[in-house]
Amino acid sequence: MGVNNQSKISSEDLSLNFQEIVPGLTKQEAVEEANRCLYCYDAPCINACPTGIDIPSFIKKIASGNLKGSVKTILTANPLGASCSRVCPTEELCEGACVLNHSTKPIMIGHLQRYATDWAIQNEQSLFTAGKENGKSVAIVGGGPAGLSAARELALLGFKVTIFEAEDKAGGLNTYGIVPFRLPLNISYWEVKQIESLNVEIRTGTRVGQDIAVEEIMKKYDAIILAIGMSKVPELGIDGEDLTGVFDAIEFVKETKTKPLTTQLLGKKVAVIGAGNTAIDAATNSVRLGADNVKILYRRTREEMTAYEFEYEFAKQDGVEFRWLTAPVGILGDELGNVTGIECINMKLTEPGEDGRRRPVPIKGTEFILAVDAVIKANGQSRYVELIEQFQLEHNEGVVKIHPTTYQTSNQKVFACGDVIYGKGLQGDAMVVTAVQQGKESAYAIHQFLNSSVIETA
Incomplete structure (x- = not known):
């Protein structure tokens, strides 16, 4: 892997070890790989993608040189498609379902997705515009993959969206929790910027329950999405955990x-x-x-x-x-x-x-x-139980209970998605791409819920 771990390295030399380990495809490599795709009509790779990206379509657009169209196809389905192109277990998902597994080798879907999204980042593309304002507001607690995905969809639907993020930067796991040689910071920052460009307000350094009261959020917004993820690694419960090192x-x-x-x-x-x-x-x-x-x-x-x-x-x-x-x-x-x-x-x-x-x-x-x-x-992660209980939500040891299709919690005004609903045998896999899809579905559920509420009170 070219990792230099000799004891005489300086801290400056160490930075070379943290460069992205997998190089991107060249234009020629990308076009050649795209032309290998069979563009299946009933493509199993689409069904294997939790966000349902139209994979044959975005690959065909790469082959024809329409990179803006390609990345638009990707990001329409997956707001964090640039990050996911690097961290998704594609071997188990889209590439694992590729029909070419039976004859040669699967299409390098993740690499092609990265090629298209990298083009958008390098060319500073702005691909979406906010929808016409509908007069409704939504608060999202947590600016990680699930919260960002929900914010993007809600903004496209015309909602006024505010994200409350405890950290100094939004992005959650993508910004703070995945090593930089697999997911560089600039990728996560670009995705956050794309969502902010839709008039989404992101209040960083704001911890709900401390810097702003839960009651204030509940009163001010028409709906709330809890996308707070998980907390720190729990204690092992053994002697010596307080030692230096x-x-x-x-x-x-x-x-x-x-x-x-x-x-x-x-x-x-x-x-x-x-x-x-x-x-x-x-x-x-x-x-x-x-x-x-x-x-x-x-x-x-x-x-x-x-x-x-x-x-x-x-x-x-x-x-x-x-x-x-x-x-x-x-x-x-x-x-x-x-x-x-x-x-x-x-x-x-x-x-x-x-x-x-x-x-x-x-x-x-x-x-x-x-x-x-x-x-x-690295023995798991604890839960934000205190905050969940401030919202007075039903939970199982920090795993918030939701309706399986609407993501609605025990409080009909509060929805939840991402790692806060993962665990105890519930809600699929703890993947970035799963959290992204749950964020999308939560947004659609809120849209339906608030429209239904308007109809019912009319």
């Missing part, structure tokens, strides 16, 4: 994207707890920050791992080691409070329970110690 994976990746790179991991040994996509990002981030050895510790096996297969392969190419059936029981430190090791225990899996998952249990007497200089916690 223990990191929250979400904050760890965020700092890489928003602050100058540091050399604190140069030549160090790192243990990452967890095996989801965030754990992979934390591990590969550590490699690029110069870590000498990075291990992912997971209490289950590869079969239960929640990270995508391409993420797993990427981490292996970066030299990340995987220790399956391994759980931490304590973090060790020196007299100065710095991490020196992590105590682990071997696990075994029970028979599947009612949820179908095999539960890991420790094997007594198998404790051992790994010498490490840093521990990164």
